[in-house]
Amino acid sequence: MLQPFRHALKDQTPLYVFVSALFLMGVVFGALMVNALTLEQQQDLGRYFGNFFISLNEGGTEFLGQSYWEVAILHLKWLGLIWLLGLSVIGLPGILILDFLKGVLIGFTVGCLVGQYTWKGLLFALVSVAPHNLIVIPALLITSVAAVGFSLNMIRSRVLLGRSGGISRPFLSYTGLTLAMAVVLLAISSFETWVTPVMMSWVTPLVA
Template sequence: MLRTFRNTLKEQIPLYIFVTVLFLMGVVFGALMVNALTLEQQQDISRYLGDFVTNYKPGGMQDAAGFWSIALLNLKWLGLIWILGLSVIGLPGILVLDFLKGVLIGFSVGCLIGEYTWSGLLFALVSIAPHNLVLIPALLVCSVAAVTFSLNIIRSRVMLRRHGSMAKPFMNYSLMVISMAVIILGISTFETWVTPVMISWVAPILEQASTASTL
């Protein structure tokens, strides 16, 4: 069992490297997108961030409804990866999702740093980084599992190698996704009840930075 796991992991290392690099490329692209915004768009984002910091209340999302809102958003992303992995044509979609996730994070961090410089970086480290340190690896693990399963479909069906059954690979693939879903529920709990408290510690610093920039 352990030897099989090690062999599988060794075979998947190139895929892990590939999806990780793709995600990081998305982060860089998202950060660079901030510089491509028009002046009006930058002002809109600045106004939105300023309103968020000024009116932020840490108890706003710290309830069951807030938890399920965050959890369902993350689980939908995971479920989409799982569905795309069930078909050959879904293979490019998995890679696009990994890239887009990187773009979203890179753009968010880039906006905060562009607006508040070092204070924005501190805010990003508190509000974006903690839960994503677990969420992103979970999504990348599922992406690798989805790509692997999709490639198995290509080998067993498209290339007419029909002697192997897909039942066991499908079960392994689905169990992997379910285990990552449990982890995502755990990190959603952190994001619901712990992250808002951490944000409340840093929000006054951003408010001061925002006030100083308008003077």
């Protein structure tokens, strides 16, 4: 049962370093994108965040309105796409692009909050963006490394060495790990659905 974890966490340190560095580059790029926005775009963002915080402050957690399954399915779609891309050789660049884009999204969100509200924005990001992503991001990166490893294994065995067969065991290991990460994402989705909004409502009065 623990074999998928052993396969993903052992002898793949270079892949983990590479994928993590790619994600961090995305975070930095997303944060820098905030500085590239025009004054009009920054003003539009400021109005959007202002309305969001006012509505959240007045409506409490009900303003967010996302159900558990909406949150969970969003995470599972991202995970499933990584898994699918890992099944084909041509999907290898797509996995790396997804990891980079995930970093861009987080970096841009945090950068916008900090840019608009300085330390108050950082405080809001720490309760709204950081908690669940401390679990979501490692789960996605572990799956990405497994997907890259599986894809590279196919390239070595099928394309470079011309071998056929013998892929069932790596496939089961790869799929088993992906399913394990899906369970982790389902669990953290409950935190994101019911705990994160409460934490956001605590901090919102300081920002609005």
